[in-house]
Amino acid sequence: MDTIIFDVDDTLYDQTIPFKKAFRKVIEGPFTEEEIEKVYIASRKYSDVLFEKSQRGELPLLDMHIYRMTAACQEIDLSLSDQKAIEFQEVYLEEQQKITLFDDVEKLLELLLSRNKQMAVLTNGGEDHQRMKIEQLNLAKWIPEDRFFISGSIGHAKPKKQVFQFIEEKLSLDKSKTVYIGDSFENDIIGAKQVGWHAIWMNHRNRHQSDESIQPDKIVSHPKELLDVFSPLNPLL
Incomplete structure (x- = not known):
């Protein structure tokens, strides 16, 4: 990816x-x-x-x-x-205002940065509220400011196609080499798959898959598994 x-x-x-x-x-x-x-x-x-x-x-x-x-x-x-x-x-x-990254997510961000991968954030919510979380998590350490996409400022929200297409245009994405990672099957997995992206479901809450006709490319139950997903030996990459 x-x-x-x-x-x-x-x-x-x-x-x-x-x-x-x-x-x-x-x-x-x-x-x-x-x-x-x-x-x-x-x-x-x-x-x-x-x-x-x-x-x-x-x-x-x-x-x-x-x-x-x-x-x-x-x-x-x-x-x-x-x-x-x-x-x-x-x-x-x-x-x-006291939240911190999962330890293994921080390791993943470091790994992807070292490999010169393009990273971005797409989150539903109000601009100010989600921006506060982004700043608290210090995501600008790994991701440029112009790659934070918040539904409240875009005018469309996941799982609508328009919000994913907005990012495609902004970042000139190649769908076949783009993957979205999220915890909500309805918002994240359905949203990403309907526009042709790859999708990884971070299902650490063991939630029910609401639509069997749409399948994530990978399901992980713990943040540590994301490190394995992005191993050079993983065929998803």
Whole structure:
């Protein structure tokens, strides 16, 4: 592969860490790690469902934050007030400002840089919020500033074809030598495959594959496996 493009959330770093810290700080109760993980996964599901409406301005961002958290908590039979959902979001944002790369992802970025691979980032979200994460992860150490693509500033979001085609044009990509790495099957894998890119599914949450007609080129269950994928002996390269 000549070009490797990364998702950010729960691909380059463990998104459950800031989520779980915020949950423990804001929501009282003897919750198990498994219960909080279930709430996290549900919150991502509801976030994906509502993201397009929020991006189009049909749903205020605050309302999306409230709904995704209150609905997610209902999946463990926990009734959460709107005020608590707002408080959670505020603390969650504070914790996101402390995120760090997966150790093995950092090694991968170093490896790809040493091989002069073109790297980029494509992430869904608001410009300011996602930019904060990019800066906190210090991604500019490996990836030039003009290769950070955020849906909020592009006007289209994954899995729409337009956002992938936008990047193709900007970077003059060769589809056959481009691979996208992300944790969401619906947004990342379907999005990349429908425009002819290669796709690696970082399925470290053991999520269900929602469409068997679309297959990722590789599935990994741990960031360390990405290092093996980009070994010179791997036929994907």
